[in-house]
Amino acid sequence: MANKTRKVLQPQYMKKFHCIGADCEETCCGGWRIVIDKNTFQKYRECPDKDLRKQLKQHVTRIRTDADDTNYAKIKLNPDDGSCPLLDGDKLCSLQRKFGEEFLSLTCTAYPRLTNIVNGVSEKALTVSCPEAARIVLLNPEVMSFDETEEDASVRNTNGKIMETDDFKLAHTGLRYFWELRIFVISLLQNRAYKLWQRMVILGLFCRNLDQLISEGKVPAIPKLIGTYLDHLDSGVFRDELNTIPNEFTIQMKLMKEVADQRIFSGGVNLRYYECFAEFLEGIQYISESKVEDIGKNYVEAYEKYYRPFMETREYIMENYLVNDVFSNLFPFKGGKQVFDNYVMFVVNYSMIKLLLIGMAGLHKEKFNTDHVIKLIQSFAKVISHDENFxxxxxxxxxxxxxxxxxxxxxLLKS
Structure with a gap:
């Protein structure tokens, strides 16, 4: 009897990924929140090994706020170094060593793969919080493309969201046009006839109009809105409006530094991210005695001399970051109730990465390279993107x- 299979949609890069194990510069087992699904939690409560069962009862606790079957419990990390308390003396998972991979939670089994289920189809992507995944996702200069394939239905990897856009109850919501919107957003972000910051601004204008249609109960007008924007992109109508946006580097730097400070001083910072943040500060000579005008001048100089020349031929890195985020996070509908709120968060993530990379470029100057970019984006994703409260x-x-x-x-976007 043939094994049952299920449909899978995934970026082509998924074929290239494999864990590099001990050669990796990071550890998956610490430094962030490790969630446990409901089935695994119940399995842990019945663990056949007495000593491990005691450890699991001590270190695995229920999530009491906004819990679901996927985010049902969490592992309390060691307070001294943020590592998982279930690691053994060799820094290997004691559960996997004793009982095999089947005893792991969905999160630990699948990482860095993320799987959402959309209309019954498994959608797989990699999260860039893994260094090797970040390299594979970000460093391909070609436009990110997607494959339809199949996998064995017994594979345990549904660790994301489940979305049914065909539900008749959603007929009067924006989700009715989820696929049309997704295709438009990804095609816009990959439209290299425009600079990336311009694509992001146009996306914001679109999200603002989309929110208005939804709030006014004009959901059937969404396809027409998409068509209008496609026509305007082809005709270049947006270019005059984009040219009126001022360059306000000091405002960019002040706001995003305040946002970044919130996370730096809230505890539990990843060492790699802290190193990048320190390099950012040094690169723009940001010290408490400095005047805002002087810091802004240093920021602009770092941008003009080092960041812009480097990124002009590598804009695909941030394009890939954004497209991967759109696909894996079901943009524009995951997160806040308002589409524009989700767009704002999208911009904040992008702008914080750009801010930090500009400072790092100011420090490393001509030696600034893709290794620095990968280190920042990977550690940023681990510290920031996985922290819902932040x-x-x-x-x-x-x-x-x-x-x-x-x-x-x-x-924030203009550069």
Missing amino acids: LKGVIELLKENNFNTMPYMAI
């Missing part, structure tokens, strides 16, 4: 200061 706090910070507007997003 991301919610950023949105609140922006709203409190009235920064969550399209004009302000455009200033």
Whole structure:
């Protein structure tokens, strides 16, 4: 009898990934929140090994807020170094060593693979919080493309979200046009006739209009909105409006430094990210005694002399980052209830990465290279992108200061 299979949609890069084990510069087993699915939690409560069962009861606790079957419990990490308490003396997983991979949670089994289920199809991607995954995802200069394939239905890897856009209950919501919107967003972000910051601004204008249609109950007008934007992209209508956006590097630097500070001083910072942040500060000579004007001047100099010349021929790195994020996080519908809120978070992540890389480029100067970029994006993803509480706090910070507007997003993006 043939094994049952299921459909899979994934970027072509998935074929290239394999864990490099001890050669990796990071560890998967620490430095962030490790969640446990419900089935694994129940399995741990019945662990046949008495000593391990005692450890599991001590270190694995229920999640009491916003829990679901995937995010049902969490592992309490060692307070001294943030490592998983279930690692043995050889820094290997004691559970896997004793019982095999089948005893691991979905998160630990699948990482760095992320799988969402959309209309019954498994959608697989890699998260760039893994160094090797980051290299594979980001460093391909070709436009990211996707494959339809199949896998054995017994594979345990559903560690993301489940979305049914064909549900008749969603007929009057934006999710009705999820696929049309996804295709438009990805094609826009890969439209190399425009600079990447311009694509991001156009996306913001689109998300603002999309939110308006949804709030006014005009969901059937979404395909027409998409068509209008496609026509305008082809005709170049947006270019005049894009040229009116001012360069405000000092404002970019001040806001994003404040956002980054929130995470740096909230505890539990990954060492690799801390090293990158320190390099950013040194690169723009950011010290407490410095005047804002002087820091802004250093920031602009680092951008003009080192970051821009490097990135002009490597804009595909950030393009790949954004497209991968759109696909794996079901943009624009994952996160806040408002599409524009999700766009704001999208911009903040991009802008923080750019800010930090500019400072790092200012430090390393002509020696600034893709190794620095991968280190920053990987550690940023591990520290920032996997921290839902921090991301919610950023949105609140922006709203409190009235920064969550399209004009302000455009200033953050302009470069």
